[in-house]
Amino acid sequence: MIPAQFDYVRPGSLAEASQALAADEDAKVLAGGQSLLPLLRLRLAYPSRLVDIGRLPELRGVRDEGDHVWIGAMTTHDEVVRSEVVRSGCPLVAMATAQVADPAIRHRGTFGGSLAHADPAGDLPAVVLALDGVFVARSARGERELPAATFFVDYLETALDAGEILTGVRIPKLGAGWGFHYEKFHRTAQAWAIVGVAAAVKRSNGSIAEARIGLTNMGPTPLRAHAAEAALAGVELGDQTRQACEEAAADTEPPADLHGQPDYRRHLARVLTHRAVRAATGAP
Incomplete structure (x- = not known):
């Protein structure tokens, strides 16, 4: 099927992206598109505007930050699986991400996109919940941290407010004996x-x-x-x-x-x- 009509915005900064979302309550974020695009084609979602955050490099990458691992929201599943920082610091995340769909989807789909989509049948939400991960979101009002225990609100619904963009997730390292x-x-x-x-x-x-x-x-x-x-x-x-x-x-x-x-x-x-x-x- 053909998606319903929508406006398309590709901001050059995180601030522009937040403004574009805040200006339209029916706007949706477009990351890797592996979850959203099928919904658009089936007309199960009717966003009036798509805000494409694919050009925002600050949302991509993996960092070892001592007692936790930072995974940027736009980091692809394949990048997560191949990251030595993730495999050594958060092996459960690497295990589960390797089982997401197939290689083609893992090369396009994003870690943050899968989590923000909040499908209870998705592999990653339960993993981040079990590891007590912390979601970091940013908007024009500033930055906010949301514990995984309160992030998932209902079916396909999260605690992200209008205008907020998930920038990344902090995953605690559990250490020896685990x-x-x-x-x-x-x-x-x-x-x-x-x-x-x-x-x-x-x-x-x-x-x-x-x-x-x-x-x-x-x-x-x-x-x-x-x-x-x-x-x-x-x-x-x-x-x-x-x-x-x-x-x-x-x-x-x-x-x-x-x-x-x-x-x-x-x-x-x-x-x-x-x-x-x-x-x-x-x-x-």
Whole structure:
């Protein structure tokens, strides 16, 4: 299909981009376009203006900033996957980003664009949520930090205000003793996750000292499996982890569609959480 008519603006600075967004409440940011353009073609989105931020170099790149890693919003998925800074400092981010769609999309799609799109079936929101990442947004009013726990508001909705642009994300480094894994169940390599689980697990003396579990496609937003996290704390590595992971689907509201009903997704969440936790702890 042909998209509905819209104005197109390509600002030369972040300030110009913020002004263009603030001037039109129906404006949308165009980053890599891998999520927005299909919505335009299907006429599921009707922005009156597209603000193309592709020429803003300050939004691109990866930096090691001591206790965290900074990933610019316009950094492509492929750049994230290939970054040694990300692989060493935030391996869970590299693991999950390598599973986003296919190589063609990873070369065009952007890290910040995927997060700001806020699709609960996307791989990255649950990962950043599990790692307690911090989103940084800028507008004409200045800069603002938004913790991942409050960033995702509802289906395809974030806490970004009108005129705000996501400039990047700070991902804390968890350090020694932590293991990571992203487990994803999907129909094909290019498809959205039916269910995904991001696991970060800290080991200590043969037990799980702390677990962080992010769930993909188990509600209108990415979720933390708090009940499973609490059940896993202090559990010895081995068969006891399976019982603790049975709590992974607690307090979730998975969708029902052609690919799975809620009960099926809850079952997947429990099974995939156990797999992800075992892999993160290095269990055979």
